[in-house]
Amino acid sequence: MYWFKQIKRILNEPMLFSMIIFIWVLLILFVLYPITMVGLKSFQPKTGIYNFDVYKTLFSKKYFVTPIINTLKLGIVVASVSVLIGYLFAYSIAKVNIPMKGFFRTVATFPIISPPFVIALAAILLLGRNGVLTKGLFGGTPPFEIYGFWGLVIVETLAYFPTAFMTLEAILTSISSDLEEASLSLGSNKWRTFWRVTFPLSLPGVLSAWLLVFSQSMADFGNPLILGGRYHVLSVSAYLEITGSYRISYGSGLAILLLIPTLIAFFVQRYWLSKKSYVTVTGKPSVVRALEPKMYVKVIFTVVCLVFVTAIFLFYGTVLFGSFTKLWGVDHTLTLANYKFAFTYNWEFIKDTLILASIATPLCGILGIMIAYLVARKQFPGRRIMEAVSLLTFAVPGTVVGIGYLLAFNQKPLILTGTALIIILIFVFRELPVGVQNGVAALYQIDRSIEEASLDLGSSSNKTFWKVTLPLLMPAFFNALFTAFVRSMTAISAVIFVVSGKWNLITVRILGAVGNSDLAQAAALSYVLIGIVLVAMFLLRFLTINFSYQTKIRRAMS
Amino acid sequence: MRKFLVFLLAVVFALFVFGKEQVLHIYTALDENEWPIYVKAFEQATGIKVQVVRMSSGELLARIEAESKNPQASVWFGGPALDQIAAKKKGLLAPYKSEAVEKVPSAFKDPDGYWVGIYFGAIAFGSNQEQLKQLGVEPPTSWYDLLKPEFKGRISLAYPYTSGTAYTVLATLVAVMGEDKAFDYWKQLHKQIHHYNTSGSACVTQAGLGEITVGIAFAHDIITKGIAKGYPVILTFPKEPTGYEIGAMSMIKGAPEPDLAAKFIDWMLSAEAQSLMVQWNRIPINPEAKVAPGAVRMQDVNVIPMDFEYFGEQKDRLIERWKEEIEYGM
Numbered sequence: 081m082y083w084f085k086q087i088k089r090i091l092n093e094p095m096l097f098s099m100i101i102f103i104w105v106l107l108i109l110f111v112l113y114p115i116t117m118v119g120l121k122s123f124q125p126k127t128g129i130y131n132f133d134v135y136k137t138l139f140s141k142k143y144f145v146t147p148i149i150n151t152l153k154l155g156i157v158v159a160s161v162s163v164l165i166g167y168l169f170a171y172s173i174a175k176v177n178i179p180m181k182g183f184f185r186t187v188a189t190f191p192i193i194s195p196p197f198v199i200a201l202a203a204i205l206l207l208g209r210n211g212v213l214t215k216g217l218f219g220g221t222p223p224f225e226i227y228g229f230w231g232l233v234i235v236e237t238l239a240y241f242p243t244a245f246m247t248l249e250a251i252l253t254s255i256s257s258d259l260e261e262a263s264l265s266l267g268s269n270k271w272r273t274f275w276r277v278t279f280p281l282s283l284p285g286v287l288s289a290w291l292l293v294f295s296q297s298m299a300d301f302g303n304p305l306i307l308g309g310r311y312h313v314l315s316v317s318a319y320l321e322i323t324g325s326y327r328i329s330y331g332s333g334l335a336i337l338l339l340i341p342t343l344i345a346f347f348v349q350r351y352w353l354s355k356k357s358y359v360t361v362t363g364k365p366s367v368v369r370a371l372e373p374k375m376y377v378k379v380i381f382t383v384v385c386l387v388f389v390t391a392i393f394l395f396y397g398t399v400l401f402g403s404f405t406k407l408w409g410v411d412h413t414l415t416l417a418n419y420k421f422a423f424t425y426n427w428e429f430i431k432d433t434l435i436l437a438s439i440a441t442p443l444c445g446i447l448g449i450m451i452a453y454l455v456a457r458k459q460f461p462g463r464r465i466m467e468a469v470s471l472l473t474f475a476v477p478g479t480v481v482g483i484g485y486l487l488a489f490n491q492k493p494l495i496l497t498g499t500a501l502i503i504i505l506i507f508v509f510r511e512l513p514v515g516v517q518n519g520v521a522a523l524y525q526i527d528r529s530i531e532e533a534s535l536d537l538g539s540s541s542n543k544t545f546w547k548v549t550l551p552l553l554m555p556a557f558f559n560a561l562f563t564a565f566v567r568s569m570t571a572i573s574a575v576i577f578v579v580s581g582k583w584n585l586i587t588v589r590i591l592g593a594v595g596n597s598d599l600a601q602a603a604a605l606s607y608v609l610i611g612i613v614l615v616a617m618f619l620l621r622f623l624t625i626n627f628s629y630q631t632k633i634r635r636a637m638s
Numbered sequence: 639m640r641k642f643l644v645f646l647l648a649v650v651f652a653l654f655v656f657g658k659e660q661v662l663h664i665y666t667a668l669d670e671n672e673w674p675i676y677v678k679a680f681e682q683a684t685g686i687k688v689q690v691v692r693m694s695s696g697e698l699l700a701r702i703e704a705e706s707k708n709p710q711a712s713v714w715f716g717g718p719a720l721d722q723i724a725a726k727k728k729g730l731l732a733p734y735k736s737e738a739v740e741k742v743p744s745a746f747k748d749p750d751g752y753w754v755g756i757y758f759g760a761i762a763f764g765s766n767q768e769q770l771k772q773l774g775v776e777p778p779t780s781w782y783d784l785l786k787p788e789f790k791g792r793i794s795l796a797y798p799y800t801s802g803t804a805y806t807v808l809a810t811l812v813a814v815m816g817e818d819k820a821f822d823y824w825k826q827l828h829k830q831i832h833h834y835n836t837s838g839s840a841c842v843t844q845a846g847l848g849e850i851t852v853g854i855a856f857a858h859d860i861i862t863k864g865i866a867k868g869y870p871v872i873l874t875f876p877k878e879p880t881g882y883e884i885g886a887m888s889m890i891k892g893a894p895e896p897d898l899a900a901k902f903i904d905w906m907l908s909a910e911a912q913s914l915m916v917q918w919n920r921i922p923i924n925p926e927a928k929v930a931p932g933a934v935r936m937q938d939v940n941v942i943p944m945d946f947e948y949f950g951e952q953k954d955r956l957i958e959r960w961k962e963e964i965e966y967g968m
Binding site for chain 2: 111142143144207210227309310320322323324408428486505584589592595598
């Protein structure tokens with residue numbers, strides 16, 4: 081009876097009804113269908129036959145078992161190290177009165193906006209057999225083998241500890257200092273206070289950050305491809321199976337094995353941990369007062385932060401320097417030739433990437449806001465499921481998405497391979513969660529009474545949306561646009577399966593250049609990409625400042 | 639907001655219309671820095687616009703197979719003929735014959751016109767001279783030199799399944815030693831290898847940079863990407879015979895632009911186009927074309943005759959065996 085009523089209510093609102101249908105069609109077609117295809121294909125060793133042969137082989141042959149273990153091992157180590165570093169960083173910035181906080185925070189976010197494999201490239205330039213550090217510090221023999229497990233640990237930790245840092249910083253700032261001060265005035269020392277008060281309160285955040293980094297490391301494709309050497313991980317094995325041997329069933333099977341742990345991590349993080357949060361709601365505004373500790377403590381925390389910031393600078397600086405050298409490792413004469421090369425021979429790649437990302441980004445933002453609006457403001461059956469599905473691509477590794485699109489859209493009725501559309505669709509649906517999440521968060525903050533006021537004053541619900549809700553959503557919208565744009569520009573793991581002669585992407589080109597050991601060219605192209613991202617960032621700042629509601633009000637007032 | 643949406647739709651629409659313009663699509667296995675030499679010259683000579691994607695030969699074969707219901711490119715340009723023979727056996731190529739193709743000696747083309755040669759290349763070793771000095775060894779001149787303890791963890795080449803170069807190495811070893819012995823040998827070699835690449839010529843730069851000491855690749859790649867660039871690389875050949883490739887091109891079955899593809903293939907066989915290969919130290923098929931002074935000629939090296947039809951046919955099986963026994967078997 082309840083469902084019947086619900087459905088009847090929706091049928092009374094044709095606009096809402098058609099929107100829900102429209103979004104479900106898109107989500108099923110471009111999120112669920114491709115992933116299902118990967119799953120089906122992994123049970124289909126030959127056309128027309130369905131059985132478990134693929135998995136039997138995957139678990140019996142050493143050459144498939146090794147990547148499975150390797151991937152998990154790498155994920156666990158990277159997540160643990162990243163969370164440790166992220167915690168130190170977040171604690172220093174949120175709770176200890178160290179200098180240069182803004183600076184540390186900005187630098188820590190570098191790796192998030194840069195192409196993912198720049199750090200791997202830097203690792204080769206610095207620590208390879210012929211690297212700058214290897215030659216300068218270690219006298220020609222590398223301190224350890226960077227092509228393999230330890231190299232990947234270093235590179236992925238630098239790339240993903242910012243995720244842990246941001247998650248933990250949010251948690252730590254939400255822990256009210258009152259509690260810590262209470263503990264201190266009751267006689268506990270700072271050490272005990274940390275372990276008995278602060279740390280337990282931040283534990284859900286720690287687990288959350290761990291799972292996020294674990295998933296990112298599992299899904300990473302660019303770094304292991306460049307730096308893995310003989311240490312094979314699932315994403316690379318799946319890629320080699322498919323593009324190297326055209327054994328799609330095996331590639332799909334590997335992709336499914338990659339998908340399972342990341343999905344588990346995603347659901348645990350999202351639906352279990354988020355409820356476990358101990359963050360105390362007191363009604364009073366929670367105040368975070370940074371501790372003013374002893375001098376030596378402050379120095380230690382500052383030094384720890386400095387070490388990591390220096391490492392980031394060293395890595396990015398090396399790539400920048402490399403982009404201006406004539407022939408890395410042999411002739412370090414400075415030259416602009418690599419940039420000239422980037423803008424002549426590789427202009428097509430830059431142009432295509434820009435065009436595709438620029439088309440995909442607004443579509444992604446609009447769709448994300450639409451879904452967020454439905455999920456946060458409307459009542460209809462399947463609301464939670466719609467939200468979960470739209471967030472799903474966050475959890476699904478790019479490799480799985482790429483294989484899925486390759487399988488799903490290479491046959492009738494929807495032949496999309498080789499078109500711009502397939503790349504745009506991948507961008508849109510992979511970055512969709514950003515828009516949905518930002519939108520939902522923003523909508524929960526906007527009091528419904530504002531919209532109700534508009535309705536009471538006689539505006540239609542349509543007009544209310546365009547004139548009231550949407551303008552209030554603008555900052556979240558632009559933020560989602562920026563993130564989607566950056567992530568599209570720097571994406572590699574999914575799109576590498578569907579790039580074609582007509583539409584090429586700069587990240588694929590960079591990966592090719594690294595694979596070919598044209599390191600200086602790769603460095604220059606990476607910096608062109610970073611440049612574009614920075615321009616986009618300033619554009620976004622400009623847009624948010626000029627179009628946000630607050631500014632309009634301020635302007636109207638003055 | 640609605641105006642914005644309309645604008646967006648217009649842009650999307652314009653892109654699709656724009657995309658319809660006649661353009662020749664090529665997949666190439668040639669180096670990212672090499673294919674533009676020919677393609678730009680072709681565009682200038684004919685006014686035809688060309689779009690190129692670069693992949694390693696193995697990846698290229700997999701891609702064409704994946705797209706066989708809906709081919710995206712018309713020409714497979716460059717890379718060992720072996721892979722194109724494998725593609726022919728799988729029914730992925732279309733025969734093409736013309737006056738220009740007729741002129742090519744029969745040893746360098748498919749009798750039915752499924753592929754035609756562009757250049758030769760011999761398998762060789764490229765070694766970093768500074769590291770050889772440090773290690774106190776001579777550059778390798780035999781396949782068995784690579785097994786010396788000094789070279790442990792200092793050799794690289796590509797995966798035979800992603801790279802045409804590395805598959806030619808596998809075929810060479812099979813031709814020189816016999817299949818079982820070749821696999822026994824590679825098991826020994828595997829222990830010496832630092833890592834495998836996806837692209838065949840990448841090991842040359844890596845040897846140049848000193849990331850590894852010896853790379854196994856084609857002589858012209860070692861000259862062009864190593865020696866000519868200024869890296870301290872020395873070129874040597876194995877004294878047991880080495881193997882070679884015929885670099886080939888072919889028309890893809892169901893090619894979306896067969897006329898433009900035909901023009902490209904004919905042009906690529908002309909003396910004018912073939913002379914451009916001087917820039918990459920390749921040995922052109924067309925005898926009228928210019929040859930680079932330092933380039934290695936077939937008669938300079940001890941090469942074993944290779945049955946390309948056989949190795950093209952056996953590729954899947956040999957690769958499977960390689961994966962089972964070498965890459966993951968140990």
